[in-house]
Amino acid sequence: MKYLSRLNQVQRQLEHDRLDAAFITHLANIRYLCGFAGSSGVLSFCRGTWEFFTDGRYAEQARKQIKGATIRVDALPPLAHASRSIASKLRRSRSASRIAIERDYVTLAMQTRISSELERATPKSRYRMVQTAGIVERLRIRKDPEEIDHIRKAVDLASSVYPKALSSIKPQATENSVAAELEYLARKSGAEKMSFDTIVASGIRSALPHARPSLARIGRGFVVLDYGVILGGYCSDMTRTICVGRADRAMRDLYSAVLEAQLAGIAAVRSGVAAQQVDAAARNVLRSHKLDKYFTHSLGHGVGIEIHESPRLAKGEAQTLETGMVVTIEPGAYVPGKGGVRIEDMVLVTETGCEVLTPTSKELVIR
């Protein structure tokens, strides 16, 4: 039922925008709309009908997973197949047809392929390609109860492996081996895969927000662990920073300032608040500690079928938070040549505030 309802919502939007046909090519959008979880396929809409095009490798999977769209399997590449089908449906239309393509995902080569298939069947004056953005993404931004349930399970699984992963952190261990343990535990607990490349950054490397695990030894100092899993098709994302060896005054102060900023960010989340206000709430705390210049990224992002979704919690983002959105709150402070701290939870936006989904403690762990 959920797929039919989602397809109907998109259909209403397309009709409202006077779009006669649409190509849905982004796999996360396809999964959301009709349930297909494979890696090759195109969903199309044309005059009231949804069709899904794939090749023989995914025929069985498509039949099992897809609801609400007619399945078309062919040796032809799915995009060409979809284009031909739309062309044949629009051939007899009286007015010029407007065909939607997703501007954030359609490449120039894909556009050429679509055009050349359409032109075979239809004079160029009979259709117009219309670049659209966000039609499906706007629906995905608010999660329904079933999606929230999936996300909760992904969050809980990731959190559940954290204590064991911690025990692999020793001065002599490499960042890479800690990542290996963590991913192994996640997989063994049933994770379909990690939701992004695990970050394990130790010592002065903890000041690099996007460090990949290296063969460097953990040594002493901060260790940033940033990871997540996919379960039931939905992502989780969490970050904790611990300290190996002694934590001096400056390190404790840095940690508690970032934690204070994180709690301020969480406290600012509520349906009706602008995304930029939440970012500002956390950033202002870091400013009061003269640490805002070390907070070099945005505060958070939506999470769902993809690890990075709308909304962005950042400077200049006027988008209003709404109930059912799931976002990360992840301030950090990265002091070059010294080290960095980041603390990240996922939260569910509610009418009166938010529910913190990540159950893992944020007290500073010293090992």
Place this chain on the structure above:
Amino acid sequence: MKYLSRLNQVQRQLEHDRLDAAFITHLANIRYLCGFAGSSGVLSFCRGTWEFFTDGRYAEQARKQIKGATIRVDALPPLAHASRSIASKLRRSRSASRIAIERDYVTLAMQTRISSELERATPKSRYRMVQTAGIVERLRIRKDPEEIDHIRKAVDLASSVYPKALSSIKPQATENSVAAELEYLARKSGAEKMSFDTIVASGIRSALPHARPSLARIGRGFVVLDYGVILGGYCSDMTRTICVGRADRAMRDLYSAVLEAQLAGIAAVRSGVAAQQVDAAARNVLRSHKLDKYFTHSLGHGVGIEIHESPRLAKGEAQTLETGMVVTIEPGAYVPGKGGVRIEDMVLVTETGCEVLTPTSKELVIR
């Protein structure tokens, strides 16, 4: 030196094609040309000069890794920054400038972003966007000795964990737990990451060429293991199929037919041979066993910085193999409702044939 020489080769091609400027946006192409291994940046060429644009998060990494291009760091998104830089350089040109964009990687949204930045500075009549394909990919297709060395190490690492991974395969184990062991061993051995989502497909699921590991028990029958690692930025890819429990006559025949096809494919590889001939050599063996209808994918693909590169070894591919190409040879036969077998090695094309890089035995293992 290698980066300078690669940049010079691209520059010669651009000049040959009368292109005054170019955007290189595909990260694998960027890495190949100037060494940058991060995940946000744009490399541009304009009138004899190479520039690399990134944001603050990658400034330090860019300075360490990049050779041959001037590094520009800004808060502006790299594509906008690159567009402005090119616009300002072309503003005073006398003739209309031709600007190359990679049609396989530039989305409609990116194209719009580039155009709008150019139009701010330059009248629209003063430049023309030219869609290009394969300018960098054609260089990447033949690997140099240093690249081959990286690939050998990635292949050897993946092969080295295979015997231990085998010992985790038991009837009671889940596909997912076998994948977990395998990836854990690879990571522990120093793999940067897996080169693609590991496939562990058992029993009748082995007949699904793209099965993701599930929580299903291994049980009895074939188990297909298809995995690879990234090491030094280069990918490996291998597949072995084993049998758990008794292998009956039909299973042994299926296995030996696929192995015979694989060996025939390898024997057909040589500099100067068309890719489709190699595919046909393997496919003909399966045909002689009446199994060609169960071989539903192409025979192989190039491997390098990306897991799937040119050339494709498939029907209709006229491209000629050349020394220095590294390709997979991976025939399979998938009998619906029964099970499937795939056997895959990586080989290096030489003047007189090929060198099989994958050292792992292909004798049928029964556990």
